[in-house]
Amino acid sequence: MALARAPGRGSGRGGHHSSAARPATAPGGPGLPDRDAHDRTPYGPVAAPGDGAGRRTMKSDELFALLRRRGVLWPTAEIYGGAQGLYDYGPLGASLKRQVEEAWVAWFVGLSHDYYRLDPAEILPEAVVRASGHLENFTDPEVSCETCHAAFRAETVLEKIRPEGVDGLVSAQIAEILLANHARCPNCGSTALSVPRPFNLMFGLDFGVTGKERAYLRPETAQSSYLAFPRMWDVGRHALPLGVAVVGKAYRNEIAPRQVLFRMRAFTQAELQIFFDPAGFPVPFARVREEPLPVLRVPRRESGEESPEWVTAADLVASGGLPEFYVYHLVHCYRFFRDVLGYPADRLRLFEKSDRERAFYNRLQFDIEGRLESLGGFKELGAVHYRGEYDLSRHGEGSGKDLSVTLTDGRSVRPHVLELTFGVDRNVWALADLLLGVEGERTLWRLPAYLAPVSVGVFPLIPKAHAAYALRLADELAAANIAVRYDDGGTIGKRYARMDEAGTPFCVTVDAETLAEGEKKDTVTLRERDSRAQTRVAVGELVSRIRTATCLPRPPRY
RNA sequence: GCGGGCAUAGUGUAGUCUGGUUAUCACAUAGGCUUGCCAAGCCUAUAACUCGGGUUCAAAUCCCGGUGCCCGCACCA
Structure with a gap:
């Protein structure tokens, strides 16, 4: 079943969005690409984003207040005044976050029979x-200016006088160089620079009884997957491509955590690392070639343009110079945001990172960004990194183990890595920003049914x-493993x-007719959230109807 | 980290300039009345001056400091 294709959206388990409430954008519409318009003219502009149906968007404060009030999330240690960059999920939030994680696993691990989920330790040895x-990289020393108090990485300050950077230098040596060369503050020009102090974004731990061994809370989940590669090569019965998915916490001691769930010190990532043969990564590209994508590539960005243009997957390969395997996965990421999470297509863009912006080991990088009103612009929600052989090669050197593998044709290869990364917390926020809003008299959260923390409310x-x-x-619905909430308070x-x-x-509402003898005995009204439409349904049908709507979408496997 | 602004019930707020009753109002929450299918109404209840110090007969209000949040700058391998 080609759920990922746009028409799947409006029916069945594709979600319960009311198309009428979405803006009718020129290209695409609410997740429904206009094929005719785009097969031939992939470079049309994306319609100006807007909110139809009078949906009022909220700023960060207001949205956070609503989420706190409803028990979705709040600051950690709130009674002590909170802890910067740490947040706790309440009942609704914990459940929603879990549903997002499950949806992610179903979609991305579902891409192939050779993709697996892992749950590795959060602490890594030094x-x-x-x-x-x-x-x-995280111990890059930092200097601050005594005059204007701005802070810089020492490397930034040293760039002009020492092109080779600060690698291998200790703080004292850097201080000497700064002083000897009368280094100036890049901000105000003052020479009053502080002694460099090491700054590390990782949380270090005293590990073991002696406390002398060092260990760190992992700064990203990806490393664990690379470490697991040799074991997974056996578990996966020596097949490439091999996918390893991890959903878990990562920790970074951010200098200035801000914007609630967007810059946290402890956050949840969902990442799929795909190890593949650099000589070829076969994908069923025909399944995605017609897909129009809202892309913003580097040359267009450099011309000052902020809005994406619609380009088909096929064109990104043919005239865009990207490999098929890369575009194939880019499409599936885009579909995940649009079709699974239900983000409006006109709020998404695929943002190419330039050589300067991306990490040096990434050969290709597109961020999937969502335009979030609460945070005033496009924000990174996920990304597709082509990391090459960097990771396995580094860990091969570091561990002294040969991480290359022998394929059935006898070739020995060191696999390359394609990383699909996804910020879980950020997307919980994005779900609130994009789908929760005040529409007239109602406050309505248009979550896809399979993501909703509660599937059904039952009222007398x-x-x-x-x-x-x-x-x-x-009780009966709960026994059938359906998330149910009973409520008899108020009107x-x-x-x-x-x-x-x-x-x-x-x-579901139980009324007099449900109880009375007659045709309507044991029937209830089933009320649908977005349309508010009510239908009379036999109680015996409820389980299957709700199950059908709350089934997680999966892509076709390759 | 730097600069500026802000801080009153669960949420949003009045009161602060000009110190002085039991700290305003609305929504939300809980209980009651209402035989009621889309936040109605009436009654009742719970609930707050960010923390510490100072000035004063008296501090939500004036002063100093801490903390947090927001905005800008910087940072985000």
């Missing part, structure tokens, strides 16, 4: 981060009369409103 380059129309039946029904309208705000896709 030798690992030394080999990966994190120790070296009149608590005194119908509570017993409704409670029993709620029926208030209960619907609470569920709308939490993104609950369905509400």
Whole structure:
């Protein structure tokens, strides 16, 4: 079933978005690419983004207040005034985050029979981060200007007087060079620069009983996957491409954590590392070649353009010079955001990073960005990195183990890595920014049904009369493994409103007809969140109807 | 890290300039009335001056410091 194709969106498990409530953008529409318009003219402009149907967007403060109030998330150690860059997820948030993770796994691990999920340790011995380059790069010394108090990496200041950089120098040597050359502050020109102090974005740990061994909280989950490669090569029965997926926490001691879930000190990443034969990475490209993508490439960016242009996957390969395997995965990432998470297509762009911007080991990098009103612009939500052989080669040297493998045709190769990376917390925020809003009188969270923390609310129309039946029904649904919430507080309208705000896709109401003998005995009203439409449904059908709608989408495998 | 601004119930706020009753209002939450299918109404209840120090007979209000948040700069291998 070609769920990933746009038409799948409006029906079945593709989600429960009301197309009418979305802006009718010229190209694409709400996740529904206009094929005719784009097969032949892939370079048309993307329509100006906007919010149809009177949806009012929220700024960061207001959105965060709403999320706090509803128990989605709040600052860690709030009663002590909070801890910068740390947040706790409450009941709704924990559940939503988990659903996002599951959706990610279903989609990306589902890409191939040879992709696997791992759950590695969060602490890495020093030798690992030394080999990966994190120790070296994260200990870049930092100097500050005594006059204007600006802070810089020593390398930035030294660039002009010492082109080879600061590699291998200790703080004292850097200080000498700075002084001897009368180095100036890049900001104000003052020569009053402080002694360089090491600054490391990793959390270091005293490891072991003696406390003399060093270890670090992993700064990214990817390293664990590289370390697991030899073991996974056996587990995966010696086949390339081999995919290793990790969903887990990473830790960075950010200088200035800000913007709530966008710059955290402890955050959750979902990353798929695909090891492949550099001589060829076969993909069923025909399945994606017609897909129009909103891309913003480096030359267009350099001309000052901020908006993406629509280009088909085929054109990105034919005239864009990108390899098929790369574009194929870029398409699947884009589809994940659009079709699985349900982000409006006109809020997404694929942003190419230039040589200067991307890490040196990345040969290709596109960030998938979402335009978030709450944060005032496009923000990185995921990325596709072609990392080449950097990682296996570094860990091969660091560990002294040969990480190359012998293929069935007898060739010995060191696999290359394609990394699909995804910020889970950021996307929880993006789901709130893009899909939660005030629409007229309602506050409505248009989450896809399979992401909603609660799948169905069960209400007695009149608590005194119908509570017993409704409670029993709620228990039955829960027993069928459906996330259900019983509510008999306030008026029926208030209960619907609470569920709308939490993104609950369905509400079931037990009324007098449910109990009375007759044709409608054991039927209830099933109310759909976005349209508010009610249908009379036999209670026996509820489980299968809700299950169908809350089934996670999966891509076709290759 | 630097500079500026801000800080009052769960949320949003009035009061601060000009110190002086029981700290305003709305929403939210809980209970009651309402036989009610989309946040109605009425009654009741819970609930706050960011923290520490100072000035004063008296501090939410004035002063000093801490912390946090927001914006800008810097940082984000």
